Amino acid sequence: MINRKKGIIMSEWRKKIRVGIIGGARASGKSLEAANRVGRLIAGKGAILVCGGLGGVMEAAARGAEEEGGLTVGILPGNKPSDANPHIDIPIATCMGYSRNSLVAMNSDVLIAVDGEYGTLSEIAFGCIFGKKVIGLGTWDIPGVTPAQTPEEAVDLALKSL
Amino acid sequence: MINRKKGIIMSEWRKKIRVGIIGGARASGKSLEAANRVGRLIAGKGAILVCGGLGGVMEAAARGAEEEGGLTVGILPGNKPSDANPHIDIPIATCMGYSRNSLVAMNSDVLIAVDGEYGTLSEIAFGCIFGKKVIGLGTWDIPGVTPAQTPEEAVDLALKSL
Amino acid sequence: MINRKKGIIMSEWRKKIRVGIIGGARASGKSLEAANRVGRLIAGKGAILVCGGLGGVMEAAARGAEEEGGLTVGILPGNKPSDANPHIDIPIATCMGYSRNSLVAMNSDVLIAVDGEYGTLSEIAFGCIFGKKVIGLGTWDIPGVTPAQTPEEAVDLALKSL
Amino acid sequence: MINRKKGIIMSEWRKKIRVGIIGGARASGKSLEAANRVGRLIAGKGAILVCGGLGGVMEAAARGAEEEGGLTVGILPGNKPSDANPHIDIPIATCMGYSRNSLVAMNSDVLIAVDGEYGTLSEIAFGCIFGKKVIGLGTWDIPGVTPAQTPEEAVDLALKSL
Numbered sequence: 204m205i206n207r208k209k210g211i212i213m214s215e216w217r218k219k220i221r222v223g224i225i226g227g228a229r230a231s232g233k234s235l236e237a238a239n240r241v242g243r244l245i246a247g248k249g250a251i252l253v254c255g256g257l258g259g260v261m262e263a264a265a266r267g268a269e270e271e272g273g274l275t276v277g278i279l280p281g282n283k284p285s286d287a288n289p290h291i292d293i294p295i296a297t298c299m300g301y302s303r304n305s306l307v308a309m310n311s312d313v314l315i316a317v318d319g320e321y322g323t324l325s326e327i328a329f330g331c332i333f334g335k336k337v338i339g340l341g342t343w344d345i346p347g348v349t350p351a352q353t354p355e356e357a358v359d360l361a362l363k364s365l
Numbered sequence: 366m367i368n369r370k371k372g373i374i375m376s377e378w379r380k381k382i383r384v385g386i387i388g389g390a391r392a393s394g395k396s397l398e399a400a401n402r403v404g405r406l407i408a409g410k411g412a413i414l415v416c417g418g419l420g421g422v423m424e425a426a427a428r429g430a431e432e433e434g435g436l437t438v439g440i441l442p443g444n445k446p447s448d449a450n451p452h453i454d455i456p457i458a459t460c461m462g463y464s465r466n467s468l469v470a471m472n473s474d475v476l477i478a479v480d481g482e483y484g485t486l487s488e489i490a491f492g493c494i495f496g497k498k499v500i501g502l503g504t505w506d507i508p509g510v511t512p513a514q515t516p517e518e519a520v521d522l523a524l525k526s527l
Numbered sequence: 528m529i530n531r532k533k534g535i536i537m538s539e540w541r542k543k544i545r546v547g548i549i550g551g552a553r554a555s556g557k558s559l560e561a562a563n564r565v566g567r568l569i570a571g572k573g574a575i576l577v578c579g580g581l582g583g584v585m586e587a588a589a590r591g592a593e594e595e596g597g598l599t600v601g602i603l604p605g606n607k608p609s610d611a612n613p614h615i616d617i618p619i620a621t622c623m624g625y626s627r628n629s630l631v632a633m634n635s636d637v638l639i640a641v642d643g644e645y646g647t648l649s650e651i652a653f654g655c656i657f658g659k660k661v662i663g664l665g666t667w668d669i670p671g672v673t674p675a676q677t678p679e680e681a682v683d684l685a686l687k688s689l
Numbered sequence: 690m691i692n693r694k695k696g697i698i699m700s701e702w703r704k705k706i707r708v709g710i711i712g713g714a715r716a717s718g719k720s721l722e723a724a725n726r727v728g729r730l731i732a733g734k735g736a737i738l739v740c741g742g743l744g745g746v747m748e749a750a751a752r753g754a755e756e757e758g759g760l761t762v763g764i765l766p767g768n769k770p771s772d773a774n775p776h777i778d779i780p781i782a783t784c785m786g787y788s789r790n791s792l793v794a795m796n797s798d799v800l801i802a803v804d805g806e807y808g809t810l811s812e813i814a815f816g817c818i819f820g821k822k823v824i825g826l827g828t829w830d831i832p833g834v835t836p837a838q839t840p841e842e843a844v845d846l847a848l849k850s851l
Contacts, residue, residue, distance in 0.1 A: 216778040216779065217773075217775075217777070217778065217780075221770075276779065276781075278781070282624055282795055282819075284707075284795075284796055287703075289703075291703070292702040292703065293702065293762065293779055294703075294796075295762075295764070295781050295792070295796055296792070296795045296796055297783075297792060297795075298623065298624040298625070298626060298791070298792075298795060299464070299622065299623055299626070300467075300606060300622040301467055301491065301494050301495075301622070302461070302464045302465075302467040302468070302622060302623070304467075305462070305463055305464040305466075305487075305784070306464070306781070306782070306783060306784075309768055309770075309782045309783075309784060310770055310780075310781055310782055321490045321491075321493040321494045321509065322490070322494060324486070324489075324490040324493075324507075325467075325487050325490035325491055325494065327486075328483045328484070328486040328487035328490055329463065329483075329487055331483040331486075332463055332483045332484055332487065333463075333768075343507070345486075345505070345507060347483065378616040378617065379611075379613075379615070379616065379618075383608075438617065438619075440619070444633055444657075444786060446545075446633075446634055449541075451541075453541070454540040454541065455540065455600065455617055456541075456634075457600075457602070457619050457630070457634055458630070458633045458634055459621075459630060459633075460629070460630075460633060460785065460786040460787070460788060461784065461785055461788070462768060462784040463784070464784060464785070467622070468619070468620070468621060468622075471606055471608075471620045471621075471622060472608055472618075472619055472620055495606075623788070624791070625791055625815065625818050625819075626785070626788045626791040626792070627788075628791075629786070629787055629788040629790075629811075630788070645814045645815075645817040645818045645833065646814070646818060648810070648813075648814040648817075648831075649791075649811050649814035649815055649818065651810075652807045652808070652810040652811035652814055653787065653807075653811055655807040655810075656787050656807045656808060656811065657787075667831070669810075669829070669831065671807065
């Protein structure tokens with residue numbers, strides 16, 4: 204690939220790690236803070252953030268990544284790219300409803316779950332089906348989820364697993 | 366609706382309860398026996414059996430339903446209706462891979478999980494997302510799953526919930 | 528498979544031909560009449576009718592099949608089986624919107640297009656992609672569609688192609 | 690949104706036009722040249738190129754966009770982002786097979802069809818369903834496709850339609 208894209212080396216994009224952040228559209232202030240911190244750390248490490256593109260944990264994490272200059276991809280349940288939260292750079296509409304949860308897992312190299320309910324549980328399950336490492340921050344305590352205590356530990360565990 | 370379909374009153378089909386059986390393609394002999402019994406009981410109650418259409422728990426349950434003269438629907442991950450196990454009457458190919466797990470939940474009025482791994486976990490999660498009751502027989506012990514001890518109890522709990 | 532299902536030989540279901548009827552939700556009275564006649568003929572030949580499950584051509588054809596005692600499968604864009612028109616025996620919700628058009632083609636052995644606009648065109652295209660014969664009645668006049676002049680000819684061409 | 694992403698103003702990404710290039714995986718040398726030129730022109734205008742991520746027209750167009758420093762999104766039929774051709778910056782795996790064709794249309798503001806067979810026809814149909822302008826270069830000559838004679842005219846017509 205070539206190197207004359209405006210201001211950045213585009214060929215590097217495919218080499219970048221993609222970290223999926225999963226978690227509920229509704230979350231506590233504490234979870235949103237954690238998600239934001241996770242997003243900042245991911246971007247700070249040069250990884251792309253993948254998420255479901257909507258509100259709550261997804262938006263907090265994308266905002267964090269944006270604040271650190273990272274790239275964010277949002278895989279949306281609806282049929283309009285414009286449904287994405289304002290911190291998503293590349294919105295992908297699927298018109299699949301909750302079935303799109305599998306695509307979030309499929310398009311991530313590793314997953315970090317923050318808080319979350321059954322939507323998040325489905326994404327954890329898909330992560331495990333697809334052989335992806337799943338790190339958990341205050342989320343479902345089930346086999347297949349490696350618990351972390353802090354955003355720093357979560358991102359550290361995620362990136363070290365690759 | 367009309368009443369002159371060959372030997373059965375077709376208008377009744379839409380009134381029938383649809384019970385989804387979820388569980389792994391690989392399962393222990395004991396789980397397969399339980400699934401078979403669940404399938405028999407569902408058909409015996411006049412309900413339609415919905416499942417993922419492949420082997421293991423899905424096949425054992427469909428065989429049970431068939432043995433009792435019930436109707437079986439298999440919602441398949443691949444693109445060929447002929448992928449379905451031989452006990453599926455109405456195979457539906459989706460070409461969605463594991464994303465089709467949401468369709469199994471979406472097309473069932475209530476779910477019974479037998480054994481199972483992460484695929485089953487994703488179906489349990491979708492069942493909960495869609496507000497369906499999920500009964501468990503030797504499966505994931507998580508909030509949202511109502512445990513049963515026997516196939517009889519599982520089917521009883523499932524049908525009473527509607 | 529076994530032979531003691533109530534009143535019908537269930538094992539026969541998998542041997543039945545599945546004819547997909549595609550066409551618009553909005554259609555002229557003449558097209559609806561043709562669709563109804565096609566549905567009747569398909570059921571009269573013992574084939575299963577597959578369609579998109581909603582109104583217009585889909586409903587007229589399903590009503591025709593029902594009037595002849597046939598079985599009808601409706602593959603729906605929404606997430607509720609109850610969205611199906613009243614003449615659908617086996618509704619399958621997909622929550623895929625128009626992407627479900629590929630599933631109608633995938634689950635039919637042969638397709639008959641009646642009238643229709645761009646939704647129908649996408650189904651014709653999927654039929655051709657999947658190597659299915661597509662018969663047309665007053666629909667898109669493009670390579671890949673074998674035109675018929677009457678419902679009788681359409682069903683005849685469809686069944687003879689298998 | 691914020692303005693301190695490395696070297697580019699990320700907030701601009703959501704404002705960028707997304708042009709979908711559709712066309713066959715197999716295409717003539719002349720069509721590949723046209724696709725390459727279309728890709729170059731799109732990137733030169735600052736638009737994002739969206740395509741199906743595989744070979745033929747998709748690859749030629751993505752290569753063209755890359756040569757001009759543009760960003761390319763590939764929406765793939767399989768379940769592996771790594772299936773994308775080497776000129777795709779943001780691969781999105783869907784595991785939907787040909788059903789993903791609707792997502793290419795859904796995620797484009799306007800479509801340019803180059804050559805192509807039935808897969809392209811399905812994407813043209815989805816474009817029309819979703820109300821997107823479809824420009825054609827040596828592709829299906831049907832209502833809904835605005836023909837262009839050259840890559841320059843195609844890109845010009847596409848961008849002027851927005």
